[in-house]
Amino acid sequence: MNILVSACLLGVNCRYCGTGLFNEAVYRLKKEHNLIPVCPEQLGGLATPRNPVELVNGQAVDKEHNDFTAQFEKGADEVLKIAKLLDCKTAILKSNSPSCGYGKIYDGSFGGILTGGKGITAAKLEKNGIAVITENELQNTDK
16 A cells, blocks of 8 residues: 655655654554655745744744745645555654644644644645544554
8 A cells, every 4th residue: 555654754854944753653664555755845845944834824834924825735735646646545644743733733823832733734635535644643553
């Protein structure tokens, strides 16, 4: 099975701060599945590193109120194209991210506070019938 995976979870240095967050539980899935790494923010044209972005009233903005919603939407569209092209039915995405978060995302205050919600890419994938989980759910089922 082809599974979309947030590239940062495979150690790709694409996060806003220029690092990756290698996740062993996600990586182990490659024994049985084809992992398709994606970074919606890079696919949307954002540089790495970049200022942190959070969702505020549905808009992807940084602390200086620069609006990156168009780039986040473009990245989500590109990830969806890849999912359809490679017949991916599942995505494992980075928790809490304004792109990839699912269930909880940062609240837009840039204070590290989580609230219920979905990142722009996660919501688009779900709307198009792709099952979305984060690395946290994967690890909870891996015990």
